[in-house]
Amino acid sequence: MREVSKAMEVLASGHGEFRMPDLDAHRAYVREHKERRPVNKVMTEQEAVSRFVSDGDYFSYDQNVAVRGPASLFREIIRQRKKDLWVAAKFSWTDVSLLVAGGCVSKIDVGWMETGPVINKALRDGRIKMIEWSNGALAYRQLAGSLGVPFLPMRYLGGTDTFEESGAKMIKDPYTGQTICLVPALNPDVAVIHAHQCDIYGNTRVFGAGVAPVEIAMAAKKLIISTEEIIENEAIRRQPQRTTIPYYFVDAVVVAPFGGYPGSVPGLYGADIEHWLEFAGAQFQGKTDEYLEKWVFSVASHEEMLEQRVGAKKLLALRKAETVREGYYE
16 A cells, blocks of 8 residues: 655745635635525616625636626626726636726736737736636636635646746645645635526526536625526426526626627527627727727616617627527526
8 A cells, every 4th residue: 555645745836926715714704694595686786786896806707708798797897986806817808808998907817818908008007917827727716715625736737837927836746746736716705697597586597608607606705696587486496407506605686688798698699799899999099988988887787788879679680690599498
């Protein structure tokens, strides 16, 4: 029988900044603040962001604005001028640029994301700091946070420039004596997820691909769900296997049809490419303030934006662009 070493020797450490969660404090918070009774959690986007998103929060989300991203909540966060957010941005796209343009972000944990004039200028000006991870490393960190353990081992990342820029560590495995990489747990202060369906209590259905919705929901102290539609709890109870996130992880439910706009939601509507090009043009022309005024600050809500800036004709066209799968919701 192989003798197991009792020492865990740290061989190398990345120099990237990270915030180590207090796992016991997180557990105590969840035990005290998470509602275990099935109570109605439906509220407006304004109330949800006001109550559950605070300046300086560690902020995370599942999916980017291309596919099932929580775009309506991003715009509300900007509209309420939240600031100093530390964003965990795996598989991100223009969502981080949007939040940076709105003055909401100070630090970014980067897996992969689009960079452009907004991000580049903010970096040059020293307004934001980027800490490199991989998409998988960030998912592992959120998995660790969901499990309540301080770190998880990975079979890759070591020996790369990303490792050097991250907060990961290389250790000597006390079981095998081999070298392995560890990444620290991540417990977001608040997370936002856009879903296909939800009941009033927060039982959430996500159809199609996702990044790590369950892990994010379990790891976060506070969780806001925006949903395309509210369904009856009876439907949830009739098919419990279709529930992705159970109600007791959820703090707020926001009803937001087309909440992923200008991105797509699989099975419901396609993306508005013209809108993305408008944002891209605003970045390269130095007109992001004008873009934000038009799409965020000059309207009071997501619903008002759809009515006044998008219109029923465009929304219907986006619906037709996405073929609803037969039996998708049945």
